[in-house]
Amino acid sequence: MIDFNDAPDGFSVGSPQPGVAGRIPAFINSLNDRQREAALTTEGPLIVLAGAGSGKTKMLTARIAYLIEGRGVAPWQVLGVTFTNKAAGEMRERVEKVLRESGSGHLGAPEIGTFHSVCIRILRREIHRTPFTKPFVIYDDADQLTLIKGAMNKLAIDEKSVSPKGVQSAINRAKCDALQPEDVEPSAHNFFERQFKRIYEQYQKDMFANNAIDFGEIICLTYRLLRDHPDLRSSYQRRFRYIHVDEYQDTNRAQCLLLSMLAAPMNGGHGNICVVGDEDQSIYKWRGADIRNILDFEREYPGARIVKLEQNYRSSKTIIRAAGEVIKNNTARRDKTLWTDNPEGVKIIRAQVPDERAEAEFTVSEIKRVAQGENRPYGDFSIFYRTNAQSRQFEDVLRREKIPYQIVGGLRFYDRKEIKDILSYFKAILNPSDSVSIKRIINTPARGIGKTTLDKLDDWLALPENHARTFWDALAKASSDTSLVSAGTGKKLAAFIQLMERFIIEQPKLTLSELYHLILDETAYVVDLRKEGTEEALARIENLEEFDTLLQEFDEDNFFSHAEAPAGAETKPPQKADLLALFIEQTSLASDVDKLDDRSATVKLMTLHSSKGLEFPVVFLAGMEDGLFPSIKNWEETPVEDIEEERRLCYVGMTRAREKLYLMNAVMRRIWGDTHCNEPSRFFLEMPSELLDYKDYSNRLGQGSARSSFVGSSSRYLRDEYSQEAPSDSSVSRRTATFSKMPGTIQNDLVGRQMSHADYGPGTIIAVDGAGDDRKVTVEFRGRQQRKFMLRYVASYIV
DNA sequence: ACGCCGACCGTCCGA
DNA sequence: CGGTCGGCGT
Numbered sequence: 163m164i165d166f167n168d169a170p171d172g173f174s175v176g177s178p179q180p181g182v183a184g185r186i187p188a189f190i191n192s193l194n195d196r197q198r199e200a201a202l203t204t205e206g207p208l209i210v211l212a213g214a215g216s217g218k219t220k221m222l223t224a225r226i227a228y229l230i231e232g233r234g235v236a237p238w239q240v241l242g243v244t245f246t247n248k249a250a251g252e253m254r255e256r257v258e259k260v261l262r263e264s265g266s267g268h269l270g271a272p273e274i275g276t277f278h279s280v281c282i283r284i285l286r287r288e289i290h291r292t293p294f295t296k297p298f299v300i301y302d303d304a305d306q307l308t309l310i311k312g313a314m315n316k317l318a319i320d321e322k323s324v325s326p327k328g329v330q331s332a333i334n335r336a337k338c339d340a341l342q343p344e345d346v347e348p349s350a351h352n353f354f355e356r357q358f359k360r361i362y363e364q365y366q367k368d369m370f371a372n373n374a375i376d377f378g379e380i381i382c383l384t385y386r387l388l389r390d391h392p393d394l395r396s397s398y399q400r401r402f403r404y405i406h407v408d409e410y411q412d413t414n415r416a417q418c419l420l421l422s423m424l425a426a427p428m429n430g431g432h433g434n435i436c437v438v439g440d441e442d443q444s445i446y447k448w449r450g451a452d453i454r455n456i457l458d459f460e461r462e463y464p465g466a467r468i469v470k471l472e473q474n475y476r477s478s479k480t481i482i483r484a485a486g487e488v489i490k491n492n493t494a495r496r497d498k499t500l501w502t503d504n505p506e507g508v509k510i511i512r513a514q515v516p517d518e519r520a521e522a523e524f525t526v527s528e529i530k531r532v533a534q535g536e537n538r539p540y541g542d543f544s545i546f547y548r549t550n551a552q553s554r555q556f557e558d559v560l561r562r563e564k565i566p567y568q569i570v571g572g573l574r575f576y577d578r579k580e581i582k583d584i585l586s587y588f589k590a591i592l593n594p595s596d597s598v599s600i601k602r603i604i605n606t607p608a609r610g611i612g613k614t615t616l617d618k619l620d621d622w623l624a625l626p627e628n629h630a631r632t633f634w635d636a637l638a639k640a641s642s643d644t645s646l647v648s649a650g651t652g653k654k655l656a657a658f659i660q661l662m663e664r665f666i667i668e669q670p671k672l673t674l675s676e677l678y679h680l681i682l683d684e685t686a687y688v689v690d691l692r693k694e695g696t697e698e699a700l701a702r703i704e705n706l707e708e709f710d711t712l713l714q715e716f717d718e719d720n721f722f723s724h725a726e727a728p729a730g731a732e733t734k735p736p737q738k739a740d741l742l743a744l745f746i747e748q749t750s751l752a753s754d755v756d757k758l759d760d761r762s763a764t765v766k767l768m769t770l771h772s773s774k775g776l777e778f779p780v781v782f783l784a785g786m787e788d789g790l791f792p793s794i795k796n797w798e799e800t801p802v803e804d805i806e807e808e809r810r811l812c813y814v815g816m817t818r819a820r821e822k823l824y825l826m827n828a829v830m831r832r833i834w835g836d837t838h839c840n841e842p843s844r845f846f847l848e849m850p851s852e853l854l855d856y857k858d859y860s861n862r863l864g865q866g867s868a869r870s871s872f873v874g875s876s877s878r879y880l881r882d883e884y885s886q887e888a889p890s891d892s893s894v895s896r897r898t899a900t901f902s903k904m905p906g907t908i909q910n911d912l913v914g915r916q917m918s919h920a921d922y923g924p925g926t927i928i929a930v931d932g933a934g935d936d937r938k939v940t941v942e943f944r945g946r947q948q949r950k951f952m953l954r955y956v957a958s959y960i961v
Numbered sequence: 962a963c964g965c966c967g968a969c970c971g972t973c974c975g976a
Numbered sequence: 977c978g979g980t981c982g983g984c985g986t
Contacts, residue, residue, distance in 0.1 A: 963986090
């Protein structure tokens with residue numbers, strides 16, 4: 163979609179004429195030498211190794227703007243590919259801002275999007291060259307699995323002998339490598355592989371017959387389209403004359419092949435491709451990311467220039483040094499070292515806590531303390547963890563303390579059952595050949611059409627003499643043919659068909675919101691939920707209302723953008739069916755990070771993976787325990803590459819922090835009901851200890867009035883279990899948030915006094931150091947065991 | 962056709 | 977532990 167008038171006229175007054183080749187615009191001056199070199203190297207292949215926080219988005223933005231403004235390249239000839247919608251949106255925004263400020267906004271916008279959105283645009287445009295007969299819908303993982311099960315059913319392959327989930331992951335893996343069913347060569351004795359090839363074949367047929375496409379196929383099909391149609395290939399090569407790829411280290415084989423169709427000289431391409439990546443931030447190997455892409459770039463594009471961006475503008479020296487020391491331990495990396503001119507900053511706080519509850523209590527009390535003490539908004543804070551399951555404790559405590567937070571991950575809004583139901587109606591209306599959606603809604607709400615009936619239809623469909631292609635055909639047949647199903651069922655089927663046909667007829671006249679209300683009215687969906695009356699049902703109704711708001715916003719946006727299109731423009735007004743397709747597509751491609759609002763004053767919770775590309779003044783990294791992070795299932799058989807990927811994840815997490823970094827480990831953690839006692843993460847050993855401020859709270863349990871507020875509901879028995887093994891240098895330093903009020907009996911002459919500690923029993927104070935509130939005492943207990951405590955904290959034990 | 966109960970199984974995540 | 981799914985009983 164082309165944006166016609168983005169530039170207010172006033173902006174271009176007095177600006178030099180754009181498009182003068184060779185002119186170097188002002189925004190280039192704000193780049194450092196390396197960034198400038200990358201931005202100005204517009205011709206030929208270029209690989210930019212950009213460390214964390216080295217300003218690669220700034221460089222890319224400047225480069226694209228320079229191409230358009232300085233070298234007179236038309237915006238639509240510039241392509242920018244990113245991994246998330248959020249990254250694409252940010253880049254688009256920044257490019258447009260630069261162009262607008264220098265008066266070139268009227269030239270239009272470059273094509274910037276994710277691999278998937280760019281490919282979908284190509285596929286829609288070239289749909290007559292694809293197997294699709296109608297606008298296709300996008301299948302998510304759940305839809306895909308349903309289709310796989312259907313394919314296995316057709317082939318009479320038992321789900322117990324071949325796991326559908328296993329097939330799904332094998333199909334997706336094959337698609338990452340751009341392998342089609344015919345490229346799969348099963349080993350002769352491997353039962354799974356032989357079955358897999360058959361299922362994959364059937365699956366592909368079914369998918370196309372449904373006019374549906376899965377995520378992997380979006381890339382693969384586009385690649386094959388360009389590979390097999392030389393005319394198309396050269397036309398897109400002429401169209402996208404300058405190609406930019408962000409996060410290149412995370413591309414898979416299929417994406418790499420696709421790019422090579424557009425740009426590689428060996429395929430007749432222009433070679434103007436700029437890839438930006440950092441192998442130290444490659445964290446998606448398990449998803450098919452292929453490290454060879456970045457290593458072999460020079461081979462695919464001979465004569466490629468290499469530029470390294472090593473200056474970090476984000477973090478303190480302390481954080482950069484610590485992260486650098488960690489990543490240094492990886493072998494599979496290019497030689498580069500991140501450095502920074504930023505201040506030294508404060509030490510990294512490395513806290514050891516008794517359990518996951520204490521971890522959350524400590525985190526939240528620190529957030530409160532720092533937010534108050536340093537006058538920071540809650541939006542400055544973020545909490546990262548390895549797995550989504552770890553978010554629970556943090557949510558509980560944040561909610562209790564009434565601190566606003568936002569959580570990334572977990573269930574997507576569009577993945578909620580009620581939303582998926584309505585979306586399935588939308589999909590089926592747009593594309594009745596979509597059997598997965600039809601099957602989902604045919605008995606939602608309940609219409610008395612059950613599994614037996616669906617199986618009968620599938621069986622009928624499988625008979626070769628019936629030339630029906632889609633499930634919808636079978637449905638139509640059965641609704642009138644009494645030999646297939648009972649008369650009663652036939653009536654029910656006929657009623658369903660009539661309902662759907664009504665929707666299909668009405669749809670072109672309705673806005674999305676009107677269509678939505680028609681569906682709800684005719685199906686009594688909400689009425690049924692109201693009848694249920696449970697809390698869960700009410701939450702669903704609320705979600706549906708929120709969904710309606712989204713629809714209305716979408717309707718308005720598209721009404722206005724249409725209304726504002728210049729008179730006489732060649733673009734056709736969008737049809738309602740196009741808008742419906744567009745909406746469905748957006749929901750399929752939306753991710754959770756995309757809607758993360760980084761300006762809101764809320765604490766952000768997310769996995770380490772989601773954190774990539776973001777930055778926060780204060781970062782808490784939770785669960786740094788061997789086994790959990792690094793995640794290790796099998797201690798003997800974990801290959802070193804897996805540990806290196808975990809180390810990169812650690813590096814990514816640490817380098818998100820600008821000023822303050824907390825690294826936490828729990829001595830004990832409950833996972834799936836089992837208690838685990840893990841060693842502190844091995845990554846701690848890789849950080850220079852002088853950069854860490856070690857705080858050991860692992861013995862701080864159940865100590866009556868003196869206990870710190872961050873120790874929550876941990877049970878008492880733990881104390882006995884762990885007090886024996888506590889590290890001997892355990893020290894509790896500085897104040898941590900909201901200690902209970904101490905009795906005001908702290909005296910000067912403390913050495914030699916006796917105390918009775920709740921954990922360690924009787925002891926003698928042998929030393930005092932520090933001053934004021936930060937005074938610490940060293941106490942010797944039975945067996946010459948020494949411990950150091952904050953005075954405020956143990957004052958009540960002094961006899 | 963539907964509802965309940967028990968077995969199973971679980972990372973990370975993305976378009 | 978907790979959600980999902982499949983099978984079985986009504």
